[in-house]
Amino acid sequence: MKVAIIGAGVMGLSTAYYLSKSGIDVTVFEQKYLLYGASGRNSGGITPMIDREELIPFALESMKLYDTLPSEVDFNFLLRKEGYVKLASSERDAETLKEEVWMQNRFGVSSRIMTPEDVRDFIPDFNPDSAVLASYCRESGVIFPWPVVWGLAKGCRKHGAEIKTQSRVERIETNGSKLIVYSNGEKYRFDFVVNSAGAWSNEISKMVGIELSNRIIKEEVCVTESIKPYINPYIYDISSGVYVTQTARGEIIGGITGMEVDKIDTSSTIEFAIRYAKRVVQIIPKLKGLAMLRQWAGVYDEGRDGLPVIGFTEVEGFVQANGLGKHRGMVIAPALGKELARLIEKGENPSIKKFNPERL
Numbered sequence: 001m002k003v004a005i006i007g008a009g010v011m012g013l014s015t016a017y018y019l020s021k022s023g024i025d026v027t028v029f030e031q032k033y034l035l036y037g038a039s040g041r042n043s044g045g046i047t048p049m050i051d052r053e054e055l056i057p058f059a060l061e062s063m064k065l066y067d068t069l070p071s072e073v074d075f076n077f078l079l080r081k082e083g084y085v086k087l088a089s090s091e092r093d094a095e096t097l098k099e100e101v102w103m104q105n106r107f108g109v110s111s112r113i114m115t116p117e118d119v120r121d122f123i124p125d126f127n128p129d130s131a132v133l134a135s136y137c138r139e140s141g142v143i144f145p146w147p148v149v150w151g152l153a154k155g156c157r158k159h160g161a162e163i164k165t166q167s168r169v170e171r172i173e174t175n176g177s178k179l180i181v182y183s184n185g186e187k188y189r190f191d192f193v194v195n196s197a198g199a200w201s202n203e204i205s206k207m208v209g210i211e212l213s214n215r216i217i218k219e220e221v222c223v224t225e226s227i228k229p230y231i232n233p234y235i236y237d238i239s240s241g242v243y244v245t246q247t248a249r250g251e252i253i254g255g256i257t258g259m260e261v262d263k264i265d266t267s268s269t270i271e272f273a274i275r276y277a278k279r280v281v282q283i284i285p286k287l288k289g290l291a292m293l294r295q296w297a298g299v300y301d302e303g304r305d306g307l308p309v310i311g312f313t314e315v316e317g318f319v320q321a322n323g324l325g326k327h328r329g330m331v332i333a334p335a336l337g338k339e340l341a342r343l344i345e346k347g348e349n350p351s352i353k354k355f356n357p358e359r360l
């Protein structure tokens with residue numbers, strides 16, 4: 001069996017890793033370089049404390065995979081499991097946090113509600129007046145996305161997969177039970193083609209006549225100069241969408257959860273920098289005056305009902321693996337990739353049936 005994976009982000013590489021580990025012949029096509037997509041531009045917050053119950057089992061499974069994958073692929077993902085705090089700054093959002101925690105606990109997530117004062121136990125400079133309620137999960141943290149991508153790529157190669165960078169897929173043709181992929185003037189025949197092109201997944205789907213219509217979301221983020229590491233958990237304010245943490249190098253990294261856009265757009269804006277900085281210094285006043293060094297943006301996609309789109313399609317051999325959604329792709333991709341590999345290998349996998357493209 002020969003499988004093409006389009007897109008070397010965390011979703012494509014996780015799928016490629018588990019397929020190649022099972023001895024399947026895999027070729028990954030990446031239009032630019034490793035880290036070009038959202039997987040190379042995100043802030044690395046990982047937690048099972050997410051707001052869609054359909055995804056929590058995959059987040060829990062990925063958290064376990066993140067413990068074992070680094071030694072499996074022999075690459076340090078620089079994972080720091082020092083907790084994740086969600087904040088609410090309105091009564092309505094406080095209710096949402098409570099409902100989320102109740103739902104998360106039902107699925108075995110050890111999240112809990114706490115007062116803003118309690119947050120100071122592990123973030124001493126946190127301003128308790130900046131929120132009305134918080135939730136917290138210890139079994140969460142921050143991962144450095146670059147080594148995740150590099151490590152998965154290393155694991156793929158170890159199992160014989162080929163990763164072709166600077167290899168944009170330009171066209172796909174169907175020919176009986178085979179799919180023909182055109183890239184860099186060459187053509188390749190595959191039994192399966194996996195569309196894990198993130199924000200570009202709609203374009204790839206069009207190549208085989210499928211109207212996917214995933215939402216495209218742009219998210220901006222920035223880092224400051226380095227200061228001594230002292231913010232350990234990842235902090236996400238659900239009311240403003242602002243999130244912040246500190247990298248292992250001491251930079252304060254943070255952003256605002258993304259907004260839907262009409263087309264791929266990775267420009268940076270001053271409006272973002274102002275909105276972000278204002279809210280961050282309300283949350284941790286001591287950050288006022290730090291120099292912002294760089295800002296950038298990334299794009300990712302989300303299925304129209306807010307869930308990923310994963311599974312076989314009406315075009316024989318063409319498989320969707322996209323639409324991971326807002327601010328959670330890093331935490332669900334390894335488990336989803338593993339399950340998708342099983343679907344391709346075995347022809348069925350009930351655990352991911354709910355993400356089947358047919359539902360759309």
Ligand SMILES: Cc1cc2nc3c(=O)[nH]c(=O)nc-3n(C[C@H](O)[C@H](O)[C@H](O)COP(=O)(O)OP(=O)(O)OC[C@H]3O[C@@H](n4cnc5c(N)ncnc54)[C@H](O)[C@@H]3O)c2cc1C
Binds near residue numbers: 036044196332
């Ligand atoms: C600023 C920002 C912050 C984020 N923070 C978090 C966070 O804290 N936690 C979290 O869990 N998630 C976060 N996310 C979301 C997360 O990064 C994404 O959900 C995830 O990386 C998506 O992975 P992917 O593999 O689906 O897509 P991508 O990583 O975008 O990979 C798709 C790849 O397909 C390639 N491609 C496209 N078209 C073609 C073609 N024609 N031929 C070949 N290759 C092609 C692209 O170049 C790209 O590399 C954040 C995202 C952003 C932008």
